[in-house]
Amino acid sequence: MNADTGAPHERGHIVVIGGGIAGLAAAHRLATAGRRVTLLEATTTLGGKLRAGEIAGVPVDLGAESMLARRPEAVDLARAVGLGDRLQPPATTSAAVWTRGALRPMPKGHVMGVPGDATALAGLLTAEGLARIEHERDLPPADATALGDDVAVGRFVADRLGREVVDRLVEPLLGGVYAGDAYAISMRAAVPKLFEAARAHGTLTEAVRALQRGAQAQTGPAFMGIAGGIGTLPGAVADAITAQGGEVLTDTPVHGLTRSARGGWDVRTGDLVRHADAVVVATPAWSASELLAAESPSAAAELAAVEYASMALVTLAFRRADVAGALPEGSGFLVPPVDGRTIKASTFSSQKWKWTGEGSGDLVVLRTSVGRYGEEEHLHREDAELVSVSLTDLAAATGLAARPVATEVTRWIGGLPQYPVGHLARVARVRDAVAKLPALRVCGAVYDGVGIPACVASARRAADEILATPTLAQGTLSDERE
Structure with missing residues (x-):
């Protein structure tokens, strides 16, 4: 096993584990404060549940598509990384509920x-x-x-x-x-x-x-999107981190996290051990549990008990002429589970987002979502079957009879942490246990809310607490080297 000793050690080096929006926001906060930051993401893709893609040449979001604008954190982050001129409110906010056999406002x-x-x-x-x-x-x-x-x-x-x-x-x-x-x-x-x-x-x-x-009494839109997709935010944040001297590595899973004999932390990735003065763990609960098991068994046990729900998004592109008059006005509809349908919602993307509508040309894009907590069986269906049941439900709800010219199924396995009664008490116990470790904090959707602003706020809290750590409070890139 090789140690990370090739470069002089800089007081203030912080490793962020996890490249979802929380990890990226934490790394951005730390890099902006002048710290040497290394972000490690296990998969090949940054952003977690934020993912940009395309269907039939039309750019779309394949994950989260909007963020609450009446909380400032996510909008502020987008502006800080150069996306302020691309922020857009929904073109329409009217929606419906498909229940008892009809679409009702x-x-x-x-x-x-x-x-x-x-x-x-x-x-x-x-x-x-x-x-x-x-x-x-x-x-x-x-x-x-x-x-x-x-x-x-x-x-x-x-x-x-x-x-x-x-x-x-x-x-x-x-x-x-x-x-x-x-x-x-x-x-x-x-x-x-x-x-x-x-x-x-x-x-x-x-x-x-x-x-x-x-x-x-509040002014401005309740929600915002980003032209080109919310999924473009992670890349912009990563670029801002590297522009400030930070390092962002994908396809780099962390296999071990232990306190170092020389102070700080040893972060093991494959056969390489990276030394860090501080660590932010911004991974899902099950992953954080494994990473903390050696140093904080109590926090690890609490995190291991957190349950998650999985879901799938089915994105569909239709010829505009084929759906003329079929889709009602508005941004889409929700479906109560009590009605026994397969889909739980549909978003009329080309109507909801100006950038999607303008970019789709002679196509209309919409999507459905499938899967709730305890309904994992839907996620094991083939892509074609998920498309088929989506079309069946759409036809029943709206009368849409057209066949799509392109489809895309995106699965989010273990995508959303569940917040049962007592969840906040569990989070408090985790944070109390983690606070006993030197220069380590946790953040992400499991702690303070699943929305993008909540994840960014959780990241800022973790980063600011790390920056306030006495051994790091004065650390900069120009500090004395070991």
């Missing part, structure tokens, strides 16, 4: 599907479901006693407003974010503002109205 005035009043849901819920929402005023307050330290979103909303709200609205919206089960997902972790607002206002509906009043 997504109501306004809700927070992750939880309504502020029943009137907005007319046509989406039954008369009994609407009446059940009004019954909340007769219930005891939704205070700290009712909510406790944490509670499942679906269970609490069903108790307050009825199961129809959960099954027809909350479940498909949460399924789009977490690919999970609303009746198991932590309210405190997934919708923390609603959790706290419910404590303050006593009813869910009043909590939603209060949050909506706050949202109305």
